[in-house]
Each structure stands twice: as structure tokens, then as C-alpha cells.
Amino acid sequence: MDFMTDPMEIERRSMEIIKPHLAGLDLGEAEVKVYSRIIHAAGDVEYAPIIRIHPHAIAAAQEAMRKGRNIYTDVEMVRTGINKKKLAVFGGEVKCLIADDKVAAMAKAEGITRSMAAMRTFGKELDGSIVAIGNAPTALFEVLRMVEEENILPAAIVGIPVGFVGAADSKELLAKNTKVPYITVEGTKGGSPIAAAAINAMLYLL
């Protein structure tokens, strides 16, 4: 059992292995970091051609982070995955309402998912903040509805829900929106560590 045990060395070597898979993608320095952390978190180089980053997304998210704006997540796993100590340096917190009793009651009463009810409950708070969705397509659909119908404008949306029902559609809709810069992944793949990785990559560059 001969293996690396130094965390810094493991990360350095991992990034080195990922690098050739980004060749030919014409990425900026910050984009390379986001791509690399996503691929690292998934252990899957096939993410490289399906990641989509709006040209203003990284700068907009980082500006919001620097201003101490909060990050709003759909599920607890995304909250857990985000480096909250680093975010707190600038004054921001990570908020999630999926386990909230009122949100659960709203979801049940309206026949919607809890993460969708959670986003609706955040409402105007999302204005100027960062949204990070790593699980529920319904949460992303709801945020996009709020953008269109209620003119609630997050600074950036990291929208990487996962799965076979709605995920690909919700991410396609995100990439078509013209009001909020986004980071997403085409198709069915995604998940909490992927959304958290995108956020952390941007945080670590600050």
C-alpha cells in the first residue's frame, strides 16, 4: 500500500492529471480553476466538454463574495461542501431552508418539492446574492421563474442539478437566460460536490 498522504501534494498531482483534458478549450485562468475543481470533485474528465460558464459569471460571483453577499443552496450537501470559513472572511454566509418546517409545510400544501418551496421562501433575499443548486431541477426552475416573473436578480447562479427528470431541461433554460450570469453543466450529470466545487474554486481565487 504505497500511496500519497500529503494533501497539498495530492491536489497538485490531481490538477496536473486534469490539465491535458482542458487543452483546446480556450479557457481563462479562473475558468481553468473552476473546470479543474469540478472534474476533481467528480473524478470524471468527461465533464470538460459539458461545463458552461457565462463570460461574466466568475467576476460577478466573486464581486458578490467580496461584498459579503450570502450563498443560497437547494440542499444541505451543497452547504456542507462550501468552504464557509473562507466565505465568512468577507462576511457572507451559506443559507439553506430545505430542512425548515415551514418550507416542508408549504411544499406539502402546494404539491411541490421542498427545495422549490425553499427558493420561493428566500424570495427577494436572492437579489444580488449567489444561488448554488446541486441537486434539485425544481429549485432551478423556480429561481428562473423568479428571475423572469418577479425580476429577482441574483449576482450569479451556479445551477448544476443532477438526474434524469428535469435536470437537463432546467440547465438548458439557465444557459438561455439573458439576465443572470451562470455556471452550469449540460445534460444529466451534476450534484452537490460539483456545485460546491465551482463555488470553492472561485472563493479560493479571492
Place this chain on the structure above:
Amino acid sequence: MDFMTDPMEIERRSMEIIKPHLAGLDLGEAEVKVYSRIIHAAGDVEYAPIIRIHPHAIAAAQEAMRKGRNIYTDVEMVRTGINKKKLAVFGGEVKCLIADDKVAAMAKAEGITRSMAAMRTFGKELDGSIVAIGNAPTALFEVLRMVEEENILPAAIVGIPVGFVGAADSKELLAKNTKVPYITVEGTKGGSPIAAAAINAMLYLL
């Protein structure tokens, strides 16, 4: 924006989409559930041919769950992803020491990862319990060392660390061990939601 909002219906439809991808794999009923939840969590049907379940793993893990044994995880995201309410019905808890100060100090002093130090600190507690690793190859290497050198025998190991440095090797070693039944995934893919999905699939069958 026409999309499903009923959680039960979303899950049913998702499992229906996954089903044909399991055709020809010769799986038992419980195995189908574990495979399906893993694929669902990753949004990636390419997991189907790389999942490995030891013939006794599901029964052994479920027996430990029924006895109220704890589940020990390498990182907080795996703990977050496991349905702790369902586990608590039988008396079990999910334990994670990655954020523990003593573990951090041990890791620093010995030049090892925190998750590796965490597994070493659990020590004999792992005997008869369930180990769930969704992030760190080093944690899995350490548990396998404890199995071999210290005769610490978990009831089952869900070992699905992720990444390009050590993950594939640690999982290969897990699948070669002859003392503890395991659930794993070949290669670089894996992650916290994958490990949690395997655990939850077994819990939901109880």
C-alpha cells in the same frame, strides 16, 4: 416551463429511466436498488458497468443497521447525505471526525490527511460497524490497513472515494480484500452523494 413537481413522481420516473441500463447485469432486487440510487445520484448511467457489490455486502450492512450500529464517514458531506432519521429508528448514528481539532493536529503532526487520521482515531469502534467513504482514498487505504494489521473488521465498507490520485487503487484494493464485504465503484469516479446513495438504498429497504 412545464416540469414535474411531485417528488414521488420524479423518483418513480427517474427509476424507470434507469431500469433499461441495468438490463443484462444479473442483479438481485436489493442490488437493483443500490445501483439505481447510485446512478440517480450521479445522473450518470455509465456507473452501471463499474459498480461492484460483494455478494454478502448488502445483507451484512443491513444486519448492522438493524442492530443499531453506527456508520463512520470520511467527510461531512457523506454524513449530511445519509438519512439519519431512518438510521436512528434502529438506534444508529453517523459519525465523522474530519472537523475534530485533535484529528487535525494528528494529521499535521504525522503529515497525513485529516480523513486518514479520523479513521485511525475511530480505531476499534469500526469493528462490526459500517464504514462509508465518499471522498478520500487515504481514508480507505487506512481502513484497509486497520483490517489487515489490526484485525479491525467492519460489518461492511462502502468505499467510493473519488479522484485521480489513489482513488482507483484504493478501490481495487478494497475489492481484493477477503475479510470485509464491500460496495465500490471501479476507477476514478465516485463521491459523497454516491456513497450516501448506496447507504440510503440499503436503509430504505429495511
